[in-house]
Amino acid sequence: MTVFVDIGALADIPAQGARLVKTAQGCIAVFRTADDRVFALDDRCPHKGGPLSEGIVHGTSVTCPLHNWVFDMNTGAAQGADDGAVRTYDIRVQQGRILIDASLIRANRAA
Numbered sequence: 001m002t003v004f005v006d007i008g009a010l011a012d013i014p015a016q017g018a019r020l021v022k023t024a025q026g027c028i029a030v031f032r033t034a035d036d037r038v039f040a041l042d043d044r045c046p047h048k049g050g051p052l053s054e055g056i057v058h059g060t061s062v063t064c065p066l067h068n069w070v071f072d073m074n075t076g077a078a079q080g081a082d083d084g085a086v087r088t089y090d091i092r093v094q095q096g097r098i099l100i101d102a103s104l105i106r107a108n109r110a111a
Contacts, residue, residue: 002090004099011034011096016057023104028089029053030098031062031073038098039073040089047084 005074013032020043021028027043029052037060043053050066060073070079076088090101 004090004092005102006097007100008098009096010038010093010098013038013098018055018062019055020051020053021100022058023100025039025104027053028104029055030091030100033060033073038091038093040100041071041073041076042086042089043046044069044086045069045071045084046078046086050054052086072073075087 007021008022010088013030015032015034018029022061024106028040029043031039040054043051045052045066046073047069048066049063052062052064052066054065055062061070062073063070063078071086072079089104091093092099
């Protein structure tokens with residue numbers, strides 16, 4: 001069973017905007033669409049390492065701010081002729097709060 005942890009309010013992310021969440025797995029971009037759907041992807045574009053959290057959100061896609069690669073936020077796959085993908089993460093909204101898979105917050109190594 002996946003355990004989720006609260007990372008903030010939906011209202012903290014503007015519609016068609018993003019926020020960066022630092023986790024034990026690395027930086028994750030959390031996106032909010034115009035219709036309040038929420039997605040979580042690796043923040044680093046596989047092409048040149050552009051910060052996807054600074055990209056343009058349109059529908060359920062995000063465009064990298066460096067070289068315009070477009071990623072489907074449902075799957076993480078690059079769209080069009082571009083070859084590549086970013087990892088997606090389990091995320092949900094409950095009672096106006098954004099919840100992400102708690103395993104992302106835990107460190108990869110023993111203390």
